[in-house]
Every structure is written in C-alpha cells, then in structure tokens.
C-alpha cells in the first residue's frame with residue numbers, strides 16, 4: 315500500500331515542474347498553495363457527502379481524490395508521506411481519548 319503512495323508522491327514531485335498544459339499537478343502547483351488547499355477542502359466536502367449518503371463507490375473515488383490532493387499540498391510544503399506516517403507511528407497505541415484528556419490537563 316505505501317508503495318503506491320510513495321510512487322504517487324514521487325510522480326507528483328516530478329510533475330510539479332512539467333508543462334501545465336500537459337500536467338494537472340503542474341497546473342495546480344502553478345496556481346499556488348491557497349488553490350491547492352482549496353482543492354483539498356473541496357475533495358474533503360465531497361467525501362463527507364459520499365459518507366453521509368452511504369455511497370461506497372463514491373466514497374472510494376472521493377477518498378482517492380482527497381489523498382491525491384493531500385500529497386500535492388504536502389509536496390508543496392516539502393513534507394512527505396513518510397513524515398505523516400512517522401507521526402501516525404508515534405501515536406500508535408495512544409488512545410485518542412487519553413491524548414485528549416492529557417491536552418485538557
């Protein structure tokens with residue numbers, strides 16, 4: 315699974331400087347970080363709608379769009395999926411409820 319994410323991350327990094335008329339990644343990158351963030355938000359809303367409608371096929375597609383646009387934004391911030399996986403690994407075994415309680419003191 316993470317091979318697919320790593321390959322996609324590598325493709326996105328290569329495509330950032332491609333011809334925007336031939337590459338969606340290059341075209342979106344050229345529009346700037348605010349536009350990338352806006353697209354991520356749009357895809358998140360579309361995923362929310364698919365979830366509320368219990369549309370499993372729609373959700374699969376929207377989740378893929380969401381992950382793709384997240385990777386585009388991470389690349390723009392010079393972050394990688396490995397950074398995110400390291401953070402998830404750090405949290406492994408720590409209950410979200412315990413973490414919330416610790417934050418609230």
Ligand SMILES: N=c1c2ncn([C@@H]3O[C@H](COP(=O)(O)OP(=O)(O)OP(=O)(O)O)[C@@H](O)[C@H]3O)c2ncn1[C@@H]1O[C@H](COP(=O)(O)O)[C@@H](O)[C@H]1O
Pocket residue numbers: 322325326329336337338339340378379382
């Ligand atoms: N995984 C994806 C991927 N998922 C979604 N998308 C594109 O993301 C866009 C999503 O935008 P919307 O659904 O909002 O559609 P839209 O209305 O056309 O978009 P806007 O006009 O609002 O920007 C669509 O154009 C999709 O085709 C993707 N584009 C590219 N990839 C991967 O990135 C690689 C490089 O792509 P290029 O940079 O285009 O060569 C590809 O080989 C794929 O592996």
